[in-house]
Amino acid sequence: MMKPGTLILYAAARFLMPLQLMFSVFLLLRGHDEPGGGFIAGLVAAGAFSLYLFAFGSELTRDLMRIDPRTLIGWGLLFGVISAFPALLQGQPFLTAQWWPIPLPGGVEFKLSTPLIFDIGVYLAVIGTVMTFVVALAESEQV
Amino acid sequence: MEPIMALAVGLLYAAAIYMMLRRSIVKLVIGLMLLSNAANLLIFASAGMTRGAPPLIPEGAMAPEGLVADPLPQALILTAIVIAFGVLAFAVVLIHRAYEVVKADDLDQMKETDT
Amino acid sequence: MQLAVLSGFLLAALVPLLSSIADRRLGWLVALLPAALAVWFAGFLPEVMAGQTLVHEWAWIPGLDISLTFVLDGLSLLFALLITVIGTFVFLYASAYLAGHPDLTRFYVVLLAFMASMLGLVLSDSLITLFVFWELTSITSYLLIGFNHQDADARKAALQGLFVTVGGGLALLAGMVMLAQMSGSYSLQEILVQDGLSEHPLYLAALLCLLGGAFTKSAQFPFHFWLPNAMAAPTPVSSYLHSATMVKAGVYLLARLHPAMGGTEIWQLLLPLFGATTMFVGAFLAIRSTGVKKLLAYSTVMALGTLTLLLGIGTETAMIAFAAFLLGHSLYKGALFMVAGALDHSTGTKDVTRMGGLRKAMPVTAAAALVAGLSLAGLPPLFGFVAKELLFEAVLGGSTLLAYTVTLALASAMLVIAVAAIIALKPFYGALKETPHKPHEAAWPMLAGPVVLAALSLVFGVWPGLAGDLLVQAAASSVAGQPIQVHLYLWHGINAPLLMSLASLLVGALIFWRWDGFRQRLSVLDPMIARGPEAGYFKIMDGLVWIAAWQTRVLQNGSMRNYLSVILMTFVLLVGYTLLWRYQVHWNWDLDVRLHELVVVGLLVAAAGVACATASRLGAVASMGAVGFSVALIFVLFSAPDLGITQVLVETLTVILLVLVLFRLPAFVSLSTPRQRFRDAVVALLTGGLMTLLIMKTIDVQVFPSISEYMVEQSQPLAYGRNIVNVILVDFRALDTLGEIFVLALAAMGVYAMLKLHPGTEPGSNLRAGSLILPRREDDVADDQSKKDPSAVDEGRTS
Structure with a gap:
């Protein structure tokens, strides 16, 4: 069942995947103000990788991702936990948000903050989790 | 709207439980999926339903204009949806493995197979 | 004082460390603690003799009004001294008796913990702490009875003791709660000064519960059977817990509560009735036994009955007799148990009929046994005589059930004289009998206890005023709740009690002389005794096992559908009852529905229905998709864009998941009957x-003010975010979200483990759950791969 896909799937995956990934990062970054956020962005990215997997198989997907999905989960959790600590250094309760706005050219301000780091953690953990499911399932079938 | 929603959620629960009471493990999975949807809608409906007022603050403002939908249950449901997916994946794979080992998809038969 | 009580627990924790350092001297080292405590408690004698009550407060759980306050008055001090003095000798004794036992350290740990619990029990002011220490003594007693845990009888006896005393403990707890309700306080000091508790409507219920606790702990008829069985414990334990201290906890409680709860008609009926019956039953069962420890155990039952009887009589004389008898009994019974252990240790038998003529081999033991035995028999010039004269005097001065109590007291006194003679004379005099071991005198740590305790019986007997001033007066005063003047004499002149003593001495001597024949004649009653309370206990235990088996069969039968139905129906009944009968649901038919919304909801319900009814897996998956997307639409329609997006994405991934797995499973089959x-x-x-009802009710009520408003208001000012849902997720409630991504990670690990960590999925990997923990043999691995792998993989493919 999991044979590499058809031509249309190839083409679609090749073009759609980068777009989907970019869109997911966009969703992640704007999530604090507009609909979006780590969970949604993570699901979009995982969807992108899954599409690629259906088209090209799990080996190539692993190569593309470079990092093992399980390692990605680890990174996600690590980000989540790290974001909790700056507050402790300030003597505030665990997980209290800290903000370090960085002005960017063009009058825009990039709001670097612990909630953002936390959201990135969620993003990575969601991608890692879903891809662990999908890759493991796909590979268990290929044996 | 809430009474209608309450009825629908009740029916969804009934469908979920009926499926979970079947002996076939595949039906059990369907029941599980229905149950998580029902639970999410339960929280959603209990918090009251508001039309066309998402909990977003317009650019430049400090607070939303007028009444908006309650954001707290939405946050709860959002994580619940993702976790339900995780649990579903776990359950599906567990059932798959159990089927491989026991070679039975009947829960009553599985109970007898002590492997 | 807190430290004094808790030092036992502290030392218990340290004993395992000490045991490697101190080695053989451990017993002596440990015995230093009770000795030091005894001296320390003795230092309070002058103050307590003067009628003072010492209070040491320490708030333990202030929020619940539970304090670890200790109070030292006459009764507590008497008990504390008995616990520490006898404890000292018991530890010394145990060091020789159990010398070389592999579990000696464990023994000291539990025995120390027991000592501390017992001290806590008799010193506690709060009912709650008293109860905690009470249960601790039950548990330590359980561990000590079952000390030889390889022995099935010891285990059974330990469990029996635990069930009976802890079962009574439950009643006690209920009684204490009622007592606190009646008096408005958990502090004994405050309870004891209150008047009119006996007129309270709860009085009878509270009294019965408290008696339930006290009677089980103190082995009153019909709960007496556990105590003789507890003799499975090593002898130092029997001597300490099951005669001198723990079993007296129930009596202590009754004595402690006597000023507040005593003196009523029901009290003066129940206590003498049960006390006198226990006294006689104990003495009667004792005379039938031939094991030294059984004899002593039954005579302890008798003594406990006597103490209860005296508390029930409640006159001033009875209070004095109570304190004197308590002291006298602990002294001679502690000594006699240690003698019994020495006999057993040196001869190898517990059967008194197989011993004789040991006086030559064990002169010191024989002397101690003689003195303690005379005290048990209540003969002058020993303290036991003083106590027994007081007992007779008190019983004759009783008001209720006079004929019953006097008859039984006299009969018990006759029997106990014979029992005392059997223990103190039979093994040591007469012709020398063959015993399994060649008898030898016990080591000095085993002799210290009997000699000192027997000597104390003699000293207090010759100078009864000493005991009266030092201990009995203050103790009797606290039991009575008012100061009592005590003057103890050895010689009261010729009066009714003395005549009763003489009569009992004559009959007792006769019974001893014709003991063998007497015992045989009593064996006629064996079938009746076999149907006694212990048979009831076994019936109850069988019943419990039967109920457990029944409920396992009915409820825990391994069928998930069954569990689910039971859980759901329970839920429906309980919540439904509460919802419909206790509160009313207002059905709000204020319908404000648009057509397109109705269509979406209709689609949702219809899709769910199809998913249930369809016979094909593809149909089910497709309708599940329809359910999911309808839900997403509902989210979008009702102001939850984030939820809508998430739901759509998850639905997509779910389809992938189901495609990957579900179609490798068998097709739907209908397995159930209509x-x-x-x-x-x-x-x-x-x-x-x-x-449905629950949702309607939830919409109706608002129990707590919602925290959402705060989040809506502060989202931008505090958290600089305009998407409030996301702000809640990553800022306000970030800890929850952190927990949730950990759950996701766990699910991923679980899936990965199930798919990858079993033979065959990865070339060269033969990891199994078991092989991660247990080393596997090489041929086992080879075997596994040749047999199991192909089939498992094949199965995966073909389905």
Whole structure:
């Protein structure tokens, strides 16, 4: 069942995947103000990788991702936990948000903050989790 | 709207439980999926339903204009949806493995197979 | 004082460390603690003799009004001294008696913990702490009775003791709660000064519960059977817990509560009735036994009955007799148990009929046994005589059940004289009998206890005023709740008690002389005794096992559908009852529905229905998709864009998941009968209906103010975010979200483990759950791969 896909799937995956990934990062970054956020962005990215997997198989997907999905989960959790600590250094309760706005050219301000780091953690953990499911399932079938 | 929603959620629960009471493990999975949807809608409906007022603050403002939908249950449901997916994946794979080992998809038969 | 009580627990924790350092001297080292405590408690004698009550307060759980306050008055001090003095000798004794036992350290740990619990029990002011220490003594007693845990009888006896005393403990707890309700306080000091508790409507219920606790602990008839069985414990334990201290906890409680609860008609009826019956039953069962420890155990039952009887009589003389008898009994019974252990240790038998003529081999033991035995028999010039004269005097001065109590007291006194003679004379005099071991005198740590305790019996007997001033007066005063003047004499002149003593001495001597014949004649009664309370205990235990088996069969039968139905129906009944009968649901038919919304909801319900009814897996998956997207639409329509997006994405991934897995599983089959389907449908519809009601009710009520408003207001000012849902997720409630991504990670690990960590999925990997923990043999691995792998993989493919 999991044979590499058809031509249309190839083409679609090749073009759609980068777009989907970019869109997911966009969703992640704007999530604090507009609909979006780590969970949604993570699901979009995982969807992108899954599409690629259906088209090209799990080996190539692993190569593309470079990092093992399980390692990605680890990174996600690590980000989540790290974001909790700056507050402790300030003597505030665990997980209290800290903000370090960085002005960017063009009058825009990039709001670097612990909630953002936390959201990135969620993003990575969601991608890692879903891809662990999908890759493991796909590979268990290929044996 | 809430009474209608309450009825629908009740029916969804009934469908979920009926499926979970079947002996076939595949039906059990369907029941599980229905149950998580029902639970999410339960929280959603209990918090009251508001039309066309998402909990977003317009650019430049400090607070939303007028009444908006309650954001707290939405946050709860959002994580619940993702976790339900995780649990579903776990359950599906567990059932798959159990089927491989026991070679039975009947829960009553599985109970007898002590492997 | 807190430290004094808790030092036992501290030392208990340290003993395992000490045991490697101190080695053989451990017993002596440990015995230093009770000795030091005894001296320390003795230092309070002058103050307590002067009628003072010492209070040491320490708030333990202030929020619950529970304090670890200790109070030292006459009664507590008497008990504390008995616990520490006898404890000292018991530890010394144990060091020789159990010398070389592999579990000696464990023994000291538990025995120390027991000592501390017992001290806590008799010193506690709060009912709650008293109860905690009470249960601790039950548990330590359980561990000590079952000390030789390889012995099935010891285990059974330990469990029996635990069940009976802890069962009584439950009643006690209920009684204490009622007592606190009646008096408005958990502090004994405050309870004891209150008047009119006996007029309270709860009085009878509270009294019965408290008696239940006290009677089980103190082995009163019909709960007396556990105490003789507890003799499975090593002898130092029997001497300490099951004669001198723990079993007196019940009596202590009654004595402690006597000023507040005593003196009523029901008290003066129940206590003498049960006390006198226990006294006689104990003495009677004692005379039938031939094991030294059984004899002593039954005579302890008798003594406990006597103490209860005296508390029930409640006159001033009875209070004095109570304190004197308590002291006298602990001294001679502690000594006699240690003698029994020495006999057993040196001869190798517990049967008194197989011993004789040991006086030559064990002169010191024989002398101690003689003195303690005379005290047990109540003969002058020993303290036991003083106590027994007081007992007779008190019983004759009683008001209720006079004929009953006097008769039984006299009969018990006759029997106990024979019992004392059997223990103190039979093994040591007469012709030398062959015993399994060649008898030898016990080591000095085993002699210290009997000699000192027997000597104390003699000293207090010759100078009874000493005991009276030092201990008895203050103790009797606290039991009575008012100061009592005590003057103890050895010689009261010729009066009724003395005549009773003489009569009992004559008959007792006669019974001893014709003991063998007497015992045989009593064996006629064996079938009746076999149907006694212990048989009832076994019936109850069998019943419990039967109920457990029944409920396992009915409820825990391994069928998930069954569990689910039971849980759901319980839920429906309880919540439904509460919802419909206790509160009313206002059905708000204020319908404000748009057509397109109705269509979406209709689609949702219809899709769910199809998913249930369809016979094909593809149909089910497709309708599940329809359910998911309808839900997403509802989210979008009702102001939850984030939820809508998430739901759509998850639905997509779910389809991928199901495609990957579900179609490797077998097709749907209908396995149930129409009847089952109908039953399941009823359960499902009832639950669903209840959920509908629940939502309606939830919308109606607002129990707590919502925290959402705060979040809506502060989202931008505090958290600089305009998407409030996301702000809640990553800022306000970030800890929850952190927990949730950990759950996701766990699910991923679980899936990965199930798919990858079993033979065959990865070349060269033969990891199994078991092989991660246990080393596997090489041939085992080879075997596994040749047999199991191909089949498992094949199965995966073909399905």
